[in-house]
Amino acid sequence: MPEIFIDDQRFEFEGNPKVLQFVLDQGLELPFFCYHPSLSIPANCRQCFVEAGTPVFNRETNSYELDENGDRVIRWFPKLMTSCSLEATDGMVIKTHRSSEKVARGQKDTLEFILINHPLDCPICDQAGECPLQIQTYKYGPEGSRFEHKKVHKPKRVQLGPNVVLDAERCINCTRCVRFTDEISKSKQLSIVSRGDKNYPLTAPGTEFDDPYSLNTVDICPVGALTSTDFRFKARVWEMNQTPGIDMTGSKGTNIDLWVRNNLVMRITPRYNPDVNDHWMPDEARKDYRRINENRISRPSIKLDGEQVKTSWNNAMLTFNEETGKVKPSEILVIGSPHASVEDNYVLSKFFNRLGVSDVHFANDIEKGRGDDFLITDDRAPNANGCRFLGFTEHDPAALGKAVSASGVKMVVILGDDLIGRGAFPAEAVQGKFTVFMGTNNCDTSNAANLVVPITCSAEHAASYINEAGRIQRTIPAKETVYTSRRLNLEMSLGRLDHFATKFDNWESDDNKVDCIPAWEFLIRLVQETGGDLTYTSSREIMDEIASAIDTFSGVSFERMDDEYGIPLKKENQPQGKTV
């Protein structure tokens, strides 16, 4: 196998990797700005310099030429090479800043150049704390600057589009944003304007940066030049916990990170998954944090004399058991949800199977023409396939509306799906029927329900979702509820404040916790109330049972999902599902 020597250490490689990517893949560090693994290679920041050489091959003797010590004779490239654009060849020798003064000087010089026109105001910059320029300057940069002149001034606070703000002075012209719109989102809306040290990215005159993927440029911007209109100056990176999750606004299953401070999700950013969304996510999905933070249902409520009043969990459970006792199983219509997790749906179906209800229904949430062929899908629900694979009966919303209105139905149980709000049926359709709504947010359906049970949302529980391609992925709790604790739940990520803050620090607060529990937990509590046999203590356990009970899910576990960034369920095992 071809070999390459990096700082006198031998590595083997396959194919034609670029030196920078290969070095990074080995877990070694090299500074860079303009390079991005999913974009083309412009080699313009000149930060990833290395010294490179190739061994001299003697064709006559068919061997490498050796010097008097028996070492290979190396022909060095005369200039410093940008490792991002340098292709590895057999026997190549690379010297990084770790072994070459010349490279260390080159990297330092580039940083000195970048910083002469870059504002040195990190404390007030939104990027501080997650800024490659800041980090690399500390590691590789000069101690001070020899620049004694006025910096170049460029436009600041330019609203490029609805979601992105530009500070041209911070821009280091890496062109990542331009290449993103050229190569990934293909809107070609950004271009570098002007020349030399006056240049910066901008849209064409009279147009705005309304690309549906525009906020990805903020993620890949290596400085604070592009910021999100929505998030800028709201929170510092080091005050937030970063927790992996799954996007809930479409069936693509986009992998995301939730950034939480004080139990509020401050922003959502994409998480790398080469099989699903690469490094990207749509702008619309980033606004989903509002659903998690705002308008949440906290504490159960009951409708008394046409008015919804808050009640206790005990009362909610008593009422539920009482009402189910009043009706025959055939009079209960159970509606699962493509917006809820596999575990919640599974326990829902299992719970009502015990009571003798054989069918669970769900209404798909498809908006024709919404999707593109990238990351936005027609399907607005993250888990329609989960419902299908569990054998639920799929309806169009209107068809489900008819089923609800049927006169034989006396009780309707709806899991986390605003069916009235999205027009499946009018509120009058459930009048006179005891309606239970287990949901996360106040909505038309919760207003119409007789019993409202607040349940955890994707940011508060560990649960799995199956995307349109049949890939099962799971979330990790990112924010606390009234009943969970970051310090006790080992799965939850701990940020700087969790590690170091105490109850007595004024930045630590118990605010913003929602009084809710996972839907499955509510259901098994109901069972336990009556001495039943459903005894799960965690969603992990539920998934283990699903994996052993249903063929489609065989071999699935939380551990595997974590290790493999989600598991594609075997095609041949996937049931076609019942459609009405």
Place this chain on the structure above:
Amino acid sequence: MQDWRTYEPLLIPSIKDLHKIDVYEKNGGYQQLKKVLSDKEQTPEAVTNTVKNANLRGRGGAGFNAGLKWSFMPKPDGGPRYIAANGDESEPGTFKDRMIFEYNPHLFIEGALIAAYAMSIDAVYVYIRGEYRSWITMMQKAIDDAYAKGYIGKGIMGSKMNCEMYVHMGAGAYICGEESSLMESLEGKRGYPRVKPPFPAQKGLWGRPTTINNIETLANVPLIIKNGSEWFTSIGAKGHPGPVLYGISGHVNRPGVYEYPSGMLITELINDVCGGVRGGKKIKAVIPGGSSTPPLRGDSLDGVRMDADSLRDAGSMMGTAGMVILDEDTDMVDLVWRISHFYHHESCGQCTPCRDGTGWLEKTLLKIKNGEGEIRDLELLLDICFQMEGRTICALADAAAWPVRYSVARFRDEFEARCKKSIYAVA
């Protein structure tokens, strides 16, 4: 070697109305194209070899053997192949190609077509700097005439050869004279130089094999085909043969473009060709080949000839042979600042060292020019030059750094005289 005094111009001969196609034809025009198209022995390989053996070195600045460059083109695979003829001429001090556009455009067209034949080219793009409005019109007229006579287009002169030719107007960027950004510009993109490899011969215009030659280089080709490579190598300097258009400007009595063999003594060019320095003054400095080439001191010109080897030994470069003569009254600090100002303005801004280094150089030089500089600023200048040289995609950073580096080195006393006495130790 033929004496330059008896030399008859070949690229821009003194024939009235030579730019008209009838006059050009009467004077043997398009006969060399006919020769390569009809003569069975003149295969594309044979033409390439003739040019290669003539050691025709590129007149655009780098001085690379043109025939050798042609031989880098891969074998035709059926897809389109291009020539980009570089008439951007944006290096300050350079104004030679416009003489060809104005006085002998058909010589260039014929040369480009011979090159197209040698490399099986489908289209020639003539990239002319945007400021050359009238010359663009002239060139377009010449091409239209050649189309009308059947020298360009389908089935050229009854042969199987097809080749189109287009004039492209630049938009006023120095960097678009660099071959890879010229291609980006032709493609309608921002003029950013490309990372090499891949080289243009593999992936050039629209990802297809492309050769970029200077206008003057291509204009030499019909002469080589007519008289053979041995004749060509006998003209002028040994390692850098052929006629050269010397564009001489600055403080001389008769500035202008002069055609003479390569390897002319600089002193002869100034004193005999251009009638000496204005006002009989002494020469302080000579920039031999456009603003990016290191200036030579006026007292070190003895025996220095205008060819690549002699100039290299003297510590400069041939460049485009756009000479700038500066007399003893010239303020070198002023001059270098102005050159730096140009490179600062023209840096495309792609690579960090050039984008920010050119500005830093200019600002530091301005400080010295204004009498606010300190001795340590000279060391800083040299250090900035070191940090720029060889660290960028194209050679603009080098072009910006060299005039500064060599001026500071060769005229240090002048720079020091403008600086304040430093209270710090010299770094």
